[in-house]
Amino acid sequence: MAIATVLDTGLKVVGHLRLKQWNKVVPQIKSLQNGYVNISDAQLRKESLALRYRAKSGDSLEKLLPEAFALVREASKRALGMQHYEVQLLGGIAMHNHSIAEMQTGEGKTLTATLPMYLASLTGRSVHLATANDYLARRDAEWMGPVYRMLGVSVGIVETQMPRAQRARSYQSDVTYGTAKEFGFDFLRDRLLLRRTVDGSADLLGGMLGQNQNVGGDKTIQRDPYFCLVDEADSLLIDEARTPLIISAMPGEDYNTTIQTYHWAAESVDRYEEDTHYEYDYQKKTVTLNADGRRMVREIAKPVELAVVGMFDLYEHTERAIKVAREFLLDRHYVVRDGEIVIVDEFTGRLSEGRKWRAGIHQAIEAKEDVEITVETNQAARITVQDYFLRYERLAGMTGTAADSARELNKIYKVSFVAVPTNRPAQRKRFRTSVYGTAEAKYQAIVDEVLQCHDRGRPVLIGTRSIDKSERLAELLRDRGVALKVLNANNLPAEAEIVKVAGEKGKITVATNMAGRGTDIKLGKGVEQIDGLHVICTELHDSARIDRQLIGRCGRQGDPGTFHQFLSLDDDILLNGLGPRKSKSLESRGADADNVPHRLASLFRKAQAKVERKYFRQRQALMHHEREHRKIQQQMGQDPYLDTPG
Ligand SMILES: Nc1ncnc2c1ncn2[C@@H]1O[C@H](COP(=O)(O)OP(=O)(O)OP(=O)(O)O)[C@@H](O)[C@H]1O
Numbered sequence: 198m199a200i201a202t203v204l205d206t207g208l209k210v211v212g213h214l215r216l217k218q219w220n221k222v223v224p225q226i227k228s229l230q231n232g233y234v235n236i237s238d239a240q241l242r243k244e245s246l247a248l249r250y251r252a253k254s255g256d257s258l259e260k261l262l263p264e265a266f267a268l269v270r271e272a273s274k275r276a277l278g279m280q281h282y283e284v285q286l287l288g289g290i291a292m293h294n295h296s297i298a299e300m301q302t303g304e305g306k307t308l309t310a311t312l313p314m315y316l317a318s319l320t321g322r323s324v325h326l327a328t329a330n331d332y333l334a335r336r337d338a339e340w341m342g343p344v345y346r347m348l349g350v351s352v353g354i355v356e357t358q359m360p361r362a363q364r365a366r367s368y369q370s371d372v373t374y375g376t377a378k379e380f381g382f383d384f385l386r387d388r389l390l391l392r393r394t395v396d397g398s399a400d401l402l403g404g405m406l407g408q409n410q411n412v413g414g415d416k417t418i419q420r421d422p423y424f425c426l427v428d429e430a431d432s433l434l435i436d437e438a439r440t441p442l443i444i445s446a447m448p449g450e451d452y453n454t455t456i457q458t459y460h461w462a463a464e465s466v467d468r469y470e471e472d473t474h475y476e477y478d479y480q481k482k483t484v485t486l487n488a489d490g491r492r493m494v495r496e497i498a499k500p501v502e503l504a505v506v507g508m509f510d511l512y513e514h515t516e517r518a519i520k521v522a523r524e525f526l527l528d529r530h531y532v533v534r535d536g537e538i539v540i541v542d543e544f545t546g547r548l549s550e551g552r553k554w555r556a557g558i559h560q561a562i563e564a565k566e567d568v569e570i571t572v573e574t575n576q577a578a579r580i581t582v583q584d585y586f587l588r589y590e591r592l593a594g595m596t597g598t599a600a601d602s603a604r605e606l607n608k609i610y611k612v613s614f615v616a617v618p619t620n621r622p623a624q625r626k627r628f629r630t631s632v633y634g635t636a637e638a639k640y641q642a643i644v645d646e647v648l649q650c651h652d653r654g655r656p657v658l659i660g661t662r663s664i665d666k667s668e669r670l671a672e673l674l675r676d677r678g679v680a681l682k683v684l685n686a687n688n689l690p691a692e693a694e695i696v697k698v699a700g701e702k703g704k705i706t707v708a709t710n711m712a713g714r715g716t717d718i719k720l721g722k723g724v725e726q727i728d729g730l731h732v733i734c735t736e737l738h739d740s741a742r743i744d745r746q747l748i749g750r751c752g753r754q755g756d757p758g759t760f761h762q763f764l765s766l767d768d769d770i771l772l773n774g775l776g777p778r779k780s781k782s783l784e785s786r787g788a789d790a791d792n793v794p795h796r797l798a799s800l801f802r803k804a805q806a807k808v809e810r811k812y813f814r815q816r817q818a819l820m821h822h823e824r825e826h827r828k829i830q831q832q833m834g835q836d837p838y839l840d841t842p843g
């Protein structure tokens with residue numbers, strides 16, 4: 198731990214020194230901009246084209262940086278009516294220098310990004326901005342579009358539901374905004390196409406491209422990966438990196454039997470009881486049938502099709518079905534949408550379309566919800582998020598919450614870390630954390646607090662950990678006569694609209710983590726005078742970074758704002774972090790306590806730190822596993838990202 202702290206401090210000191218160095222460039226940029234103030238828009242564009250010409254004829258980006266940044270700053274002033282603050286110029290320089298810039302929530306990273314993006318685009322090579330979700334990709338591309346266009350730079354967007362032909366055009370644009378997931382999947386699809394052209398194995402691809410895509414020609418669509426700026430860098434480079442991106446192939450022969458087995462296991466699951474028929478390991482989250490349980494499997498009636506299935510397979514199916522019934526909950530971990538199971542990403546509160554749980558879990562859930570069981574995933578192509586990003590020649594990032602992860606980011610992605618100071622001092626105020634015995638008591642207190650704020654007309658954002666909890670809380674509030682909006686994955690189309698007004702007087706918004714990152718809630722008229730937006734955190738998340746992101750929805754740009762964390766002794770974080778025995782005993786203490794001592798608050802943070810470490814280890818294991826997989830593929834002379842056909 199001591200060494201870790203020293204290393205962390207070291208990274209930060211280096212970042213600080215570099216910042217000092219870069220500070221010297223700022224006056225240069227500003228004085229160059231003075232030279233552009235009086236020229237026409239058309240002339241501004243000409244200057245921009247001249248820069249591009251110089252870049253193509255060999256001038257280094259380093260050398261062009263001051264002029265390029267000056268042009269962007271002037272263009273932004275004209276096109277958007279805001280010009281980059283000095284700290285934003287610094288952030289831009291940091292990102293050009295392959296750093297992760299930590300700029301606090303609400304400091305204006307969207308605008309800052311235009312600086313390194315524009316500079317990189319001068320090369321004429323591919324320049325991507327990867328962000329956390331479709332909403333942010335579209336919002337930022339549209340919001341910053343006028344700045345780029347004023348400088349003659351074209352902007353493309355890649356979105357989940359976009360046909361391939363349109364994606365192809367987006368990738369031809371000078372700069373392209375999209376999510377890491379879509380960028381990654383397009384990379385994999387291109388890889389599959391390449392293999393088809395190389396060895397003619399068109400059949401393997403079958404309808405695969407058609408399945409995920411409206412087919413739009415058979416050419417690859419991404420250009421050589423040059424520069425990628427990663428927004429919400431900790432989310433994309435760390436949290437998302439826990440599961441690889443996978444494209445699956447067609448089903449195997451015994452499809453029907455497999456499906457029947459899943460259904461059979463799902464239907465019999467209620468008969469099995471913990472400790473009587475199986476052991477449940479709360480730490481590892483595994484279900485193991487005991488002798489009685491196995492006997493039950495053998496004796497339960499089965500459809501004739503299952504006669505060919507081995508007994509051990511049936512045990513495994515049963516254990517998986519039990520696990521799924523216990524751990525995977527509707528409207529919490531997944532939703533059913535148009536007859537399909539769609540994962541809800543707890544970190545972002547969003548639907549992870551295209552992603553699937555592995556090792557039969559997804560199919561077991563489909564059986565449980567009685568929707569069509571999708572084919573067992575024969576993987577055709579896969580890539581980890583780490584590998585995807587490492588393919589870029591140049592990588593940089595920005596986020597409001599990177600400090601804790603500086604070392605991990607440095608180690609994996611070879612990017613350095615720079616903490617950029619805020620433009621104006623933050624005015625966000627924290628209420629003393631409240632601890633309650635039960636969720637019930639906690640929710641009542643939350644409702645009371647919302648009502649108090651509401652009386653004064655203050656807008657309130659309430660963050661919850663899951664869809665079902667957001668709806669539950671909304672119901673409690675409505676019972677007390679509060680008009681509100683719910684922002685969760687079931688309400689995706691209304692997202693932009695809800696966010697747009699969430700900072701206005703009297704607005705109450707209950708949200709999942711969907712509102713946790715990137716969302717810019719602007720204060721309505723007169724709200725500054727009544728202390729700005731109030732954010733209520735109803736639970737701790739599995740990572741403190743996520744909590745900080747939620748809190749970061751208030752007190753942006755030096756605005757006033759307050760936040761209040763509510764905890765209760767039956768919170769998930771205690772179970773996840775401290776294990777069942779400890780958390781159960783706390784829970785029972787909570788049930789008969791009127792007054793929970795505040796000092797218990799530190800327990801929650803401790804539990805959270807434990808969960809954070811668990812995820813860290815998982816990421817390490819995944820990376821190790823993938824590295825080995827790649828090595829083997831390469832030894833066999835295969836494409837490391839494609840699985841061997843047949
Ligand atoms: N130079 C500027 N002048 C005036 N307003 C600005 C400037 N830069 C940013 N803003 C405003 O600050 C607000 C926050 O910007 P933005 O959403 O980009 O912040 P962020 O750093 O990305 O925050 P988060 O970490 O939450 O994503 C926006 O409303 C934006 O218009």
Ligand SMILES: [Mg+2]
Pocket residue numbers: 306307428714715716
């Ligand atoms: Mg942002």
